[in-house]
Amino acid sequence: MAKTGDRARGGTAPALGALDFALDRGSPVPLYYQLAQQLEAAIEHGVLAPGNLLGNEVDLSVRLGLSRPTVRQAIQSLVDKGLLVRRRGVGTQVVHSQVKRPLELSSLYDDLEAAGQGPTTQVVRNEVVPAPADVAAALGVAEGGEVILLERLRCTHGQPVALLCNYLPAGLLDLDSARLESTGLYRMMRAAGITLHSARQTVGARSATAEEATRLDEKEGAALLTMQRTAYDDTGRPVEYGTHIYRGSRYAFDFQLLVRP
């Protein structure tokens, strides 16, 4: 941090002098993506500190033997991720710390994953049922049409945390209960070629009914965190609709919102 180190550059290259990017043109992974990954790693490991300028795009492209658009594509992907900021006339710099790991869809993935060490998930129900009105509307199927009903109880440290009730279009997926408990719904969907793309969520709070209290080991009237979600794949087709109930005393959503420029 004391010296510039590279005196031949005369100070115009702020922080990127010693960085060696290894680009493999033989690799099937795109050049812009290779660059983006290595830039991200450099930021992640603190080689590029918050506020550091990246050096202008033209220099970078010459140094790396890439065209400027390719370098721009790499940088843009990191700007989209919120790791870099571009300012016309100024340059590109690493964002001012904070907000390290986005998490973003963590709540969704957590809910659907069920894997991992800590939490366990027990499948309570897994059967084909006629679709109630709200489910039919959400999944875009006929009311009374076949849908899969999945009811799970999520526990951590041997304590119940959440009651997850999900509906999926019938025939979308083979849902083996045993695999569900060990693998998680999300990975099973992914393995079946379904790519989650977006989800619409409503999160609220209400008091527990007597039955809910019993199942969640809470007192009647305890505060519950409720979540209703419809998830869509990359074609916009609804693939999952769920109603979840979490114990307010033991669970909270934690996520990040990004403003799309």
Add this chain to the structure above:
Amino acid sequence: MAKTGDRARGGTAPALGALDFALDRGSPVPLYYQLAQQLEAAIEHGVLAPGNLLGNEVDLSVRLGLSRPTVRQAIQSLVDKGLLVRRRGVGTQVVHSQVKRPLELSSLYDDLEAAGQGPTTQVVRNEVVPAPADVAAALGVAEGGEVILLERLRCTHGQPVALLCNYLPAGLLDLDSARLESTGLYRMMRAAGITLHSARQTVGARSATAEEATRLDEKEGAALLTMQRTAYDDTGRPVEYGTHIYRGSRYAFDFQLLVRP
């Protein structure tokens, strides 16, 4: 829907035949953006129905007198918005309906906006205070340093809905209480040149204390929806930290999550 209509094209142009895009090269607004806006409008108004193919990029660029990268940039922006889907070897098509208006940051904007007709917001406190530990950590200022404390009561239909408690770095903004109630915090920040970029939120549920119940016109022990948020500007600097309490009986968050590709 019965005829192809344009027999000269021989059926290779699926749905875009009659669309007239007006591109103004004299305008300061970028060409790719003009195109993206008009495509989005066409989708919004149903001119391009879900599932419709868009026609290949090369044809489009020729027809519009643009280069292919420019057309791609327009399309890509709509793909990022979740309005279009691209498949190699297949084409670009309008997403299968659903998920019309994203809302996305609506909760954040709602919380900070306060404008609009329905809800009213009353500023209860607006003063400079020494930063408590959690606020100092969130805003990246010294503990005990000066921060602005903003406490507001949100009402709809004459009924209290939420208690909003926000902290901002001192000197960031001139916060006139009267303007705050009519304009909203978000617009005041925007007017001051602060661009919101991302926010980290934690949403949970708990029972109301006696004091909270009184202020929100609820019963003690009623379910409350709680939200804690730190918002960052486009340089990653924290610009707002807040703790909000909503009546579970009268409020729910409604938002959309997007998976970043």
Add this chain to the structure above:
DNA sequence: AAGTGGTCTAGACCACTTT
């Protein structure tokens, strides 16, 4: 085999910020 999007190049000019 044909058609599609995905990637990449080597330039160009402009708008903005800083000096």
Add this chain to the structure above:
DNA sequence: AAGTGGTCTAGACCACTTG
């Protein structure tokens, strides 16, 4: 005036999907 990112062009080749 110099330097930066923002936009745009006119090509090229490749990978994938479909008939």
